[in-house]
Amino acid sequence: MLTASFLGCALLLPALLVVTVQGYAHCASEDFDTGYARTQTALSGVDNYLLTCESIAKSVSPASQVFFPGSPEFKADMRHWVNSSSEVSACSVRPGTAQDLGLILRELGATHTPFAVKCSGHTSNPGFSSTRGVHIQMSRFNDITVHEKEGTGLNVVGGRLNGVGVGGFVVGGGYSWKTNQYGLTVDTVTAFELVLPNGNIKKVTEEDKDLFFALKGGLNNYGIVTKYTLKTHNQTDVWGVAMGFSGDQVEPAYTALANFLSKPKDHKGAQLGTIAYNNGTISFGMVLFYDAPKPPCDLYDDLVKLPNAEQSIIEGSFMKFVTSLPNPPPVERSYLDSVPVLHYTAPVLKSIIDEIKAWGDKLKEHDNTVALAFGLDPFEADIFTHGAPSAFPPDRSYTVLPSSLFFGWTDKSLDQFFYDNMRALNSALTEKVIKHGQDVKNAAHYPNYAVYGTTLEQLYGANVKRLREIKKQFDPFRIMDLTGGFKI
Numbered sequence: 273m274l275t276a277s278f279l280g281c282a283l284l285l286p287a288l289l290v291v292t293v294q295g296y297a298h299c300a301s302e303d304f305d306t307g308y309a310r311t312q313t314a315l316s317g318v319d320n321y322l323l324t325c326e327s328i329a330k331s332v333s334p335a336s337q338v339f340f341p342g343s344p345e346f347k348a349d350m351r352h353w354v355n356s357s358s359e360v361s362a363c364s365v366r367p368g369t370a371q372d373l374g375l376i377l378r379e380l381g382a383t384h385t386p387f388a389v390k391c392s393g394h395t396s397n398p399g400f401s402s403t404r405g406v407h408i409q410m411s412r413f414n415d416i417t418v419h420e421k422e423g424t425g426l427n428v429v430g431g432r433l434n435g436v437g438v439g440g441f442v443v444g445g446g447y448s449w450k451t452n453q454y455g456l457t458v459d460t461v462t463a464f465e466l467v468l469p470n471g472n473i474k475k476v477t478e479e480d481k482d483l484f485f486a487l488k489g490g491l492n493n494y495g496i497v498t499k500y501t502l503k504t505h506n507q508t509d510v511w512g513v514a515m516g517f518s519g520d521q522v523e524p525a526y527t528a529l530a531n532f533l534s535k536p537k538d539h540k541g542a543q544l545g546t547i548a549y550n551n552g553t554i555s556f557g558m559v560l561f562y563d564a565p566k567p568p569c570d571l572y573d574d575l576v577k578l579p580n581a582e583q584s585i586i587e588g589s590f591m592k593f594v595t596s597l598p599n600p601p602p603v604e605r606s607y608l609d610s611v612p613v614l615h616y617t618a619p620v621l622k623s624i625i626d627e628i629k630a631w632g633d634k635l636k637e638h639d640n641t642v643a644l645a646f647g648l649d650p651f652e653a654d655i656f657t658h659g660a661p662s663a664f665p666p667d668r669s670y671t672v673l674p675s676s677l678f679f680g681w682t683d684k685s686l687d688q689f690f691y692d693n694m695r696a697l698n699s700a701l702t703e704k705v706i707k708h709g710q711d712v713k714n715a716a717h718y719p720n721y722a723v724y725g726t727t728l729e730q731l732y733g734a735n736v737k738r739l740r741e742i743k744k745q746f747d748p749f750r751i752m753d754l755t756g757g758f759k760i
């Protein structure tokens with residue numbers, strides 16, 4: 273088996289769709305009832321955080337550095353592509369070695385200092401990768417080592433859009449352009465190097481039954497991963513097309529996509545779709561991918577010839593494909609959520625579009641910059657057969673299409689308002705999907721999309737009990753609760 277190791281934060285190049293985001297912050301008060309925590313100003317206050325920063329600066333090796341407000345490094349470390357995910361920390365530390373990160377975690381635990389762990393900062397949940405305490409920026413963990421083979425021509429099951437990092441993407445599950453062929457990214461991990469909450473460094477492989485299971489979807493609850501070893505695959509040139517539809521083109525486009533998805537396909541293909549609401553108007557977008565220089569003759573013909581507003585064909589390297597896809601522009605305020613769906617049929621898509629349009633028109637009255645989007649993640653029916661049991665997905669007996677719901681707006685005073693509306697719209701959409709005969713009541717929500725407030729049961733189903741037991745064993749003092757995220 274060929275493998276490659278990625279230090280914790282290397283860009284996996286490819287990543288999530290136009291509508292894919294995720295982070296901002298609150299106190300070291302952990303909210304155990306709802307299973308999530310934000311990090312914010314704890315009682316100890318900012319002065320104590322500064323003392324912790326200084327102490328860290330003294331104890332780490334020259335490979336690591338601490339940055340303070342006013343420096344360009346500090347500014348860069350605070351940044352998230354969604355502004356509402358940012359918080360100004362007392363300092364930012366860029367650990368350069370796992371040993372230094374261990375020292376840092378010990379210091380933070382001993383002083384009970386809230387902290388954040390950020391890789392590329394793709395979360396749209398306030399406080400999930402930001403803090404008023406000590407910000408840990410993982411950007412120095414950016415080496416890639418290819419094992420057992422020299423040269424190029426290899427790929428891993430990585431993220432779908434340029435801009436998503438490795439850290440949170442992998443420990444959250446990992447849907448990829450290659451998932452139809454190989455499963456989720458967690459299904460391709462052969463080893464994690466983990467800095468445990470007590471500061472010790474541990475290599476975690478399938479022999480560590482519990483921890484290996486927990487790290488595959490269990491996010492930042494068990495420590496901080498500093499290295500991932502992933503299976504690799506030979507990579508040829510690929511083919512793709514990005515298409516946009518507006519006005520009268522929308523209905524034929526989603527109907528044709530639904531029809532396409534209802535038939536058996538070959539697993540080298542992969543698709544993404546986006547329903548977007550902007551200023552009273554619905555548009556539709558799709559990206560079609562094939563993992564070879566050309567798709568089979570008739571695979572995408574019906575879709576490619578649909579009347580469209582824009583179309584660009586991408587041929588060449590996998591890297592070219594991924595970097596050609598449009599990245600979402602930086603957004604001021606935003607949340608993302610997961611809306612599990614079993615099949616994107618035309619009636620389901622029509623119901624989703626009707627709801628998005630109605631809610632968009634209503635919300636526009638409150639902030640006329642509001643943007644809504646629903647991201648389709650079509651995957652094959654057997655994707656969960658590729659892996660061994662993992663924290664996520666909790667049930668591998670059927671495929672859940674994670675589907676992202678995106679809200680963007682500008683007025684900060686409306687954050688709670690938009691949060692409440694997003695939860696309500698998610699419930700309305702879920703009801704519609706159930707009315708169309710799809711039993712999604714207990715379907716798992718994807719941790720990397722889920723909005724804060726999603727329950728652990730919604731994310732991890734029947735795995736919650738085991739994950740809590742593993743947590744007790746490896747983080748008995750709940751040090752990882754000092755950082756934000758869904759808390760097991």
Ligand SMILES: *[C@@H]1O[C@H](CO)[C@@H](O)[C@H](O)[C@H]1NC(C)=O
Pocket residue numbers: 355602603604
């Ligand atoms: C984000 O916030 C910063 C600081 O509050 C501000 O300077 C910037 O203009 C905001 N918007 C974007 C898109 O970065």
Ligand SMILES: *[C@@H]1O[C@H](CO)[C@@H](O)[C@H](O)[C@H]1NC(C)=O
Pocket residue numbers: 425506
């Ligand atoms: C991958 O490519 C190498 C040559 O670079 C070849 O030896 C190997 O058989 C290929 N593996 C597969 C699974 O095609």
Ligand SMILES: *[C@@H]1O[C@H](CO)[C@@H](O)[C@H](O)[C@H]1NC(C)=O
Pocket residue numbers: 551552
């Ligand atoms: C929104 O649409 C209205 C017409 O429906 C138009 O007058 C207005 O300029 C648009 N606003 C933006 C920001 O595009």
